[in-house]
Amino acid sequence: MNGKRWTYALAVAALALAVGACAAQPPGVQAPAISHAELLRGDRLGISRDAAPPPVSLTAVNEDMRAFLRQHVPAGLGPTRTIELILQALLQDGLQLRYDNFRTFTAEEAFYQREGNCMSFTNLFVALAREAGVNARYQEVEIPPSWTADGDTWRYNLHINALVKLPVGEQVVDFNLEDYDRDYKRRLLSDEDALARYHNNMGVHWMEQGDHERAFLHLRSALVLRPRTAHVWTNLGTLYRRQGDLEAAEAGYLRAIALADDAAANSNLARLYAQLGEQELSAWYRDRVQLFRRRNPYYLFHLAEEAYARADYGSARNFLLTAIRKEPGEHEFYRLLGLTYLRQGNLPAAESQFELAARHADVEHQARYRNKLDLLATR
Structure with a gap:
């Protein structure tokens, strides 16, 4: 990123x-x-x-x-x-x-x-x-x-x-x-x-x-x-x-x-209504924010990073596969998926993901992925 x-x-x-x-807006909310x-x-x-x-x-x-x-x-x-x-x-x-x-x-x-x-x-x-x-x-x-x-x-x-x-x-x-x-x-x-x-x-x-x-x-x-x-x-x-x-x-x-439908405003409204004690309204807007986030591949990547950090590689893989379906051109998604497969001991899958990462990356990052592939080839 x-x-x-x-x-x-x-x-x-x-x-x-x-x-x-x-x-x-939730039902019943007045202007x-x-x-x-x-x-x-x-x-x-x-x-x-x-x-x-x-x-x-x-x-x-x-x-x-x-x-x-x-x-x-x-x-x-x-x-x-x-x-x-x-x-x-x-x-x-x-x-x-x-x-x-x-x-x-x-x-x-x-x-x-x-x-x-x-x-x-x-x-x-x-x-x-x-x-x-x-x-x-x-x-x-x-x-x-x-x-x-x-x-x-x-x-x-x-x-x-x-x-x-x-x-x-x-x-x-x-x-x-x-x-x-x-x-x-x-x-x-x-x-x-x-x-x-x-x-x-x-x-x-x-x-x-x-x-x-x-x-x-x-x-x-x-x-x-x-x-x-x-x-x-x-x-x-x-x-x-x-x-x-x-x-x-x-x-x-x-x-x-x-x-x-600015989602920053939705998020801030959720907090505002919680502050006012309007818990039902707060929950409605909070749910909308979660919906926005789940639709966004970069938030899924963030969740994958968190899962990877706690060694929950199955969840990291699932988050990344969904993120890639939504945004197939982001090399960082393939990089982390390659590392995830590497942690799971699936070397062929890891190699495949690093190849895809290199294909979607700029020249500087391509060199890094090639180095990673060379290291895998020597294992």
């Missing part, structure tokens, strides 16, 4: 994959008394309706940045060579930009801080590439979900990188390209889409810092730009819950479910 350098840009608290597009407009006004948090975060431009370029570009990237080069030199300047002999998953910066901020997450890097690259005359755009990449060690939190990840149009074809530019997989779902973003994601990230950041006013202003800005983004409503619900306004939190979560 890759993604060690990717930005977690979605909902806070107990998260799960949003599956399906139809809203689901929340709080309107969407009221959730966004800020009155319930004591925040002015007219307040807003400082204006921000993700890709603004100043004179220091232009001088840096002139120093490292001669004018008149083709787009391919231009982006090569920009990347070299950012990562090697110029800024030596450092990765920090928890810092979201604009291009200008990343330039001076010399660090940031995938969005920070992409902001800086896009800004410099456009300044150099290269057609660079934002691209959103959906990467596999991951769980915390206790299996309680599922982070549904969206990663941002850049896509450059070349005279022939296109090129992906990524902070951590070795972990990027072209098979992941991806789509182009407008600059306004990217700005909404920036505000969401900053909302989560300030929420974690305990600054509820800044968090609210950024989340509201994200929803003004993109009001039908379910995970931002989930984050807004979590902000209200942390401030003790459970009625508003419920309304935020229900809005997220109405938009996309």
Whole structure:
């Protein structure tokens, strides 16, 4: 499972994959008394309706940045060579930009801080590439979900990188390209889409810092730009819950479910209703979360890892076989299944799974699987 350098840009608290597009509510549940407009006004948090975060431009370029570009990237080069030199300047002999998953910066901020997450890097690259005359755009990449060690939190990840149009074809530019997989779902973003994601990230950041006013202003800005983004409503619900306004939190979560049946919202509602003593409602939403998880191959892989760790190889095998039926292109599934068969003493089956892992893996992982196969051949 890759993604060690990717930005977690979605909902806070107990998260799960949003599956399906139809809203689901238990029988007899009434619509929340709080309107969407009221959730966004800020009155319930004591925040002015007219307040807003400082204006921000993700890709603004100043004179220091232009001088840096002139120093490292001669004018008149083709787009391919231009982006090569920009990347070299950012990562090697110029800024030596450092990765920090928890810092979201604009291009200008990343330039001076010399660090940031995938969005920070992409902001800086896009800004410099456009300044150099290269057609660079934002691209959103959906990467596999991951769980915390206790299996309680599922982070549904969206990663941002850049896509450059070349005279022939296109090129992906990524902070951590070795972990990027072209098979992941991806789509182009407008600059306004990217700005909404920036505000969401900053909302989560300030929420974690305990600054509820800044968090609210950024989340509201994200929803003004993109009001039908379910995970931002989930984050807004979590902000209200942390401030003790459970009625508003419920309304935020229900809005997220109405938009996309957001499973993070389902999970948070289960906890909210348990807190309110509504055990029947809590159980209903908790069951929905388990259904979402069981449908997802990466959660099954997580269960297989847990079973393997406790030497329950039969369960690990069953989880992995189901995961592979749902997602046959993930080499890590075959790797763990090969190890499971190896623990069970079934060497031919283990060898077969390592062959399949190598077939679906990138070059670096293929070499590791070939080494494993060579070791098996000597046994």
